[in-house]
Amino acid sequence: MSLGTTLRVTRQRQVLLDELCKLYTHPTADELYQIARKRLPRISLGTVYRNLELMAEHGMIQKLEVGGTQKRFDGNAAPHYHVRCLKCGRLDDLNLPLDLDLDRQAGELTDFTILRHSLEFTGICPACR
Template identity: 35%
Template sequence: MTATLDSIIHSLKKKNIRITPQRTAILEVLIQSKNHPTAEEVYKQIELDFPGMSVATVYNNLRLFTDLGFVKEMSYGDNASRFDFTTDLHYHAICSKCGKITDFHYPNLDDVEIAASKLTGYKIDSHRLEVYGLCPDCQETESNINKTTNS
């Protein structure tokens, strides 16, 4: 189950990790974000509130949250890691044009781990699934471009 801001703050306090306004702001951005932001995108959302803060501070805190299991880091071909606050098992549809990532759940895919274990002899502990295609916005843009070029 995905943690809440209060539960994360409680966990950080138990581990004697300081609760700074920057850490809280980074967590709030991740919680509210549905688009799996990069560290740069998180930084841009909070930089006005913390003018002395560097991008490195965001990266360091994202690394801390990832190491503690509050956030998942997702690396794709564009060399920009994206961060996902939803740590429940779920899957991603990724736009091959704009890079937008959308979560989706499909419970029967949990059986993949059982099948993989039986077929390979591996003790499977996790999996991830990504599907690629054009998001609705890019489909619409492409459709509009085709309409204007065919007119």
């Protein structure tokens, strides 16, 4: 499926999207599966993985592949930064203006066509400090 096509919103996708948008914890597919099963008891883990990947490919959600951990998902599809705790793995949104000039600079320094960037800050969260 190409990025130019639209993704049909099935009941399963709508439930996953609804539940994901309620959370600010950036859950893994397994965590979202446990939550979605309360509304869709017959949903399979494979269906959750497949639909999250499709929704990420179509820009409906973000797939976060951070610091060698399991993929996490974010219901906020708008580009934004994240901060991750090195001790417990907590992942939060970082309210910092997006620096679009980084894309331009990276493009000037390489022969790549830069499409976007992701930036993760790491530190120790208040609970682990």
